[in-house]
Amino acid sequence: KNVDVLKGARILVADDYPLNRILIKTILEKYEMQLSEVENGELAVAFTESMPVDLILMDAQMPVMSGIDATRLIRKRISNNIPIIGLSASALANEVNECLNAGMNEYIIKPYTELELITSLVKWLESSKHDHSSTERTIDVSILKDYVGNDESLLINVLEAYISFLPQSLERLKIALSTSDVDALRTELHQLRPNLENLKLSPTMCTFNDLSNRLKTIGVDETSVLYLQDVIETGEIAIHQIKDKYFKRE
Structure with missing residues (x-):
């Protein structure tokens, strides 16, 4: 056992x-x-x-x-x-x-x-x-493909921007979490959300809306911290998979 x-x-x-x-x-x-x-x-x-x-x-x-x-x-x-x-x-x-x-x-x-x-x-x-x-979460770039009209080189440009932007965004989120800065956390979540949704990735424990509202009403409590860590993990999955799938050759 x-x-x-x-x-x-x-x-x-x-x-x-x-x-x-x-x-x-x-x-x-x-x-x-x-x-x-x-x-x-x-x-x-x-x-x-x-x-x-x-x-x-x-x-x-x-x-x-x-x-x-x-x-x-x-x-x-x-x-x-x-x-x-x-x-x-x-x-x-x-x-x-x-x-x-x-x-x-x-x-x-x-x-x-x-x-x-x-x-x-x-x-x-x-x-x-x-x-x-x-039910391992995997990125799906079909929304991005629609945006770039299925142009592969444009898609690569967009994904390059993603692996440049996402780590910076997650870093700011971690700093805001370490100082319990509710306004900064909500700003970062607001910016991060569409980028992850464009990859069809969502946190597993809560929705972005619920988390943002929770931060506004309750602040940074034990549960909010767990939810924020889940968001950070989701962002890290996105970065890892984009690099692995599209930039491994480099």
Whole structure:
């Protein structure tokens, strides 16, 4: 069992019963995971909207909003890719089916053993990691080709400008991030966005608009930093791929 995938994984535990959360925490902290806890489905949805998580352990029956309804909302509004493992004391077939139909990946019946829980976490985190890497982002220059009327030498000129401009833009973004300069960050994002969109590349964690609005309303918090790092990584992918595909001969 490859437990390495657990280290540093961001796990959200949604359960209304404090004792259950303590039990899960006791098991998971041995594997150096980053744990967050909420006590109902409504808080689980709000947390998942505001912070990136790698996996959710979701109690099926909770007050305010059940784990089943929360899963439906997360699947509809936030992500189809975050693994959600249902936890419940009920082994009734109709509840199991309801959980899976709502979008949970798996359903574990309480009381469960440490081995059962860890096996499930490893399986879904590895699967999610594999999905993420298999949808590797690649540049698409079809928009730029349209701009230059399919003229190859003009396209090369444009791409040369890209590999000159993008590193400078990313450097300014990193400097603005290091000083938490919200205005400079929003200016750089505004300039960077069309250039990446012309290559059909987007950040994976958030949209440029959402990030810019978040910086304006909340400022540079932990989540904004993660989103900005994702934007920087996206820019670096663009530079690397343009060089690799069009300028390797030089």
